[in-house]
Amino acid sequence: MRTSIRRPAHDLRTIVRRPAFRAAAALGAVGVLTLSGCGGTTLDDITVGPGHGWPSSFHDGRNSGTTDVTGSRHLSLSWSRPIGGPALTPTTIGPDGQLFVTTGIGTACIGTPGATGALFSFQMPTGRKRFCNPLGVDVIHSVTAVDELANVYVGDDGAMNSINALGQPRWRTPVAGVPISVQFTADSHVLTITQSGQVDVLNRQTGDREVPSYQLLGEPDFLAHPNLPRPADGEGLDDCESGGPQCPVANVSAIAPSSGRFYVTVWQRGSAKASLVALRYADKRIQQDWSADMLVDGSATSPTLSPDGKTVYVGDNSGRLIAVDADNGRTKWAQPLGFSPRGAVSDDDGLLIPGGDDGHLMALRDNGASAEIAWQRKDLQLRGRPAQTAGETGYIVSPIGDALNLVTFDTHTGKTVASAVLPGAQGATTGTSVGEKGQVVVTSRAGEIYVFKPEK
Template sequence: MVLLAVSTLVLAACGAGDSDSDILSAGGWPGMHSDGHNSDTSTVTGSRDLSMAWSRPIGSPVATYATIAASGQLFVTTKSNGGCNLFSFQMDNGRKRFCAVLGPGAAASTPIVDGATNIYVGDDGGMNSFNEHGQLRWRTQLVGTPISAQFTGDGNVLSVSQLGEVDVFSRQTGDRIVPPFSLMPPPDYLADPNLPVAPDGQGLNECFAGTAGCPVANTPAIDPATGKFFITVWRTGAATASLVGLTYTRGDNPTITQNWSSDILPGGSASSPSLSHDGKTVYVTDNQGHLLAVDAASGKTKWSYDLGFTPLGSSSVSADGLIIPSGGKDAHLIALRDTGDKAEVAWERMDLVQLGVPAQAAGSTGYTVVRSGAGDNPDLAMLTFDTTSGATVDQDVLPDAKGFTVGTSIGPKGEVVTPTLIGELFVLK
């Protein structure tokens, strides 16, 4: 009877459930944009009285968000300088839990974390999984470098590399669930036998801006319930980048199929697509300053709104439909609502220069980084604002922070975490 009870517990612990709550770290920030929809939101009630808790230099530039497990354990990748480029820290005090050396491409991949605090992160030519102590669980080779991954509704890992290879891996073993699917036209080695094989790190330096040298620059958005997912692609020789809709069909014979491709992103996109709460609309920005709403079923553009600036990150989309685009050069803070055939401004803050990526929490509270002070090299500050009106609630200077921040994440106890592009991590509580 004892052996039977132990076996039952072990099997239950090893099983992968079918719902997000079984897969994701509820209460943390488990993916680059928080969840499968890339919503950049949290169900935690946001604090309106933040203050600096700690900061620490990472030692090299950071290009992506910090992710946070339900336990509060932090994970962040950096550009390799010959040493560690995957780091884990304790939320309470900033103490380093572990660091690991991956290929330099890891800087373009945000770790994602599951409910057991196993993480999944890409580097040059592979997808890797580590446990919470930094021990390698598995590594699977692929073509290119995976940009930040997602979890599928059946508990697997969906990965898209910057060279356009789409894979689905088992969380437990790293085995492929489906054959690799390519978003790019295959090279014609019969026509050109001497055609070189693309290096796994090719074009990664252009991914931050979403330009043509990086075919797939952003994180896919997925609806776990239906398996539909969406990604930006700039195909070889194309005049403009595309938004592509695909479906991962699970079951006994899982498949990946392309549903549509819309050539609607002139100049490319530095924005991962975001899904509306009902999964019917995809929001994405192009590099000419437009926010677009696209029908998820057909790929047809519903409307386009000229923001007046080019976001250097993704939009935060709340469950009640408030859309807050990311900051960028000369960007201000603005919130919009989708009325079906057009976007309407909910509120606008022309007095602020937004230099970060917004995140929305429960309790009508939002966070983003803004310019603080004047001059050629102003300080950065974490702005706490009311999402219903845009009004400032609180503002906290990030000591000695310069340039841009590359993401805003919300922890399980309402902590707010942001790394700067030059490589420093700030935590407010």
């Protein structure tokens, strides 16, 4: 198979919230925010990056979909609740178990009329709503990322936002488009990429740009086209879920903190295929290292980076899982799956489990120059993204009978260990997240959160 390799040439929005804390607590929070802006304080350490829990869509910077928490093989439903609107992205979990999820209907926030989107936060033990912040309607397309202090970072229409654990806004930085990829850099900044291809590295404390913005689709030529209009912030978002051509950047980037290199899928205007692109954030700038045209019919998954940083895994809409040399963009192998994967591929040291909204549960083993099917379960259809945990325990959502079930399986053999019904759930789910105490959080596209807890 030939892969074409290209080397590069050279409004602050008011947020309305329902009062949820006593005056003393609110004053205390203001005091903390005031101190956090001063040098020398340890209350808001600017060197702190992602913490424990499930701090980004696919758990970590490499989009591994795995955790070193030992997964429980005996789970029971702790609680479930609707969020008042649909969901498109996974729920993230802060270091203290606080949950964060976005929706496109902000009228669920009491006292907030109008067609806005919203960021919700819930408490892990009880499901009690901690806060609901109305944001732009396109916030539903933006993933969330959480740092060790439970500050959450989320994009919406034309901006990137930071909000603290109490729901108080910290900063808002304008961008072109909607940030649908949010990760942390090795130096504790926030790496964001919009669907229109604008890449920014923002100071986690202030939201200031650390380097000039980088445009994956190239800079517009205003001399040649002086009246060129700026595209609408939400342009092409409807194509992002399927990796279609109207959404140039459809997925969450994978980042290698040790090198500063990060990987993103890009569909350039007029190209026959989408590309996997390697960029590097170093020396106070962003530069492109290589670009490989390989994703037939567009990208199907976010890139996943192997633990040693030498291989990038990515799926395309022709139903293939592709392993790529992270150093130069050359294809190592391409394995037909029989379906288009979705989300990111869960990778536990070379054991690869794709997710999706169709297809079936299966695992592949990366042998270096080729892949082999380790096991497959054609009786378990996929309705979400898998998660692997320590102790050879994995989780996936699958329809069994007339209901969606959270299936616990042995990652070594693929055998079902247990299953639990998601009451009332239909369609598919956006992701599976695992908390520090082994809780499993599943969010349906219809907008229902289900939290399962380990049985003692």
